[in-house]
Amino acid sequence: MEEGTSKSPGYREGTGSSVDDEDLDPFQWDTREDCEVRQILDRVAGKWSLLVIALLDRRRLRFTELRREIDGISQRMLTVTLRQLERDGLVRRTVHPVVPPRVDYELTSLGRTLHTTIRALVTWTEEHQTEVAAARAAYDAAER
Amino acid sequence: MEEGTSKSPGYREGTGSSVDDEDLDPFQWDTREDCEVRQILDRVAGKWSLLVIALLDRRRLRFTELRREIDGISQRMLTVTLRQLERDGLVRRTVHPVVPPRVDYELTSLGRTLHTTIRALVTWTEEHQTEVAAARAAYDAAER
């Protein structure tokens, strides 16, 4: 491998109890961003991961189908992205032993729950894109 | 500037009607990931943004305080991160005209709503870290 294969040298756990409380110290979860949060965040933040997840959330797709639907992705990145998602248990890869190789990809139940969570972030973006754009315009204008 | 100052050459809008529907095509929002979604995602996915946001969600902090609390961040990245967050309207920067320069940083209301949204992703991570870790272990074990 070469890139996002970070071997995660080790991570503490045990504090993994449900954290629904609002008034918790940021250190409770953010300090250890090298452990789990960042791992997932890096996966989600990838240039194509989100798109692949969204596509697979609709229906299972073949390698070529994904390649065609995304259009703009290199087979290299599609492969890398799928491998990462598969390794994290978010995507299931099924190889059909037929003459022309056929491989299907689909979201696992875990992947589907992540997609649901991610949608919240996307929704936030859609709801506040105007405000962010305005803030940027104001900032850029003032910085002259 | 040098890095994440991506000038966003332009982005379509007008389709910006409220998108609260659940059964929408992934293309409805993911294809244009160069426009808004990715912009925000890149900000959130940054190595330090999340940590800074979490810290500021508790209380306003000075530059040095952030630097000391985070411990591991370079003054350079702290500056860059804060500038990005400020440009996006997530953080407010206040300069006090005193003898030894004093600058305060605090989340804007927009930044606070983003923090809330982000927490969902963090929560997901905490709730499923075990499954992800297991999936990785299984994947790595099988790949030999």
Next chain:
DNA sequence: CTGGATCCGACATGATACTG
């Protein structure tokens, strides 16, 4: 068709020195 292996450029981050 479904990838694996390489080379390479772009950008993000870190380290260090300097300044108002």
Next chain:
DNA sequence: CAGTATCATGTCGGATCCAG
């Protein structure tokens, strides 16, 4: 104290060639 400027480096993503 709160940065800015510069240089070094690691990683990500793209292009290309090769293979089962």
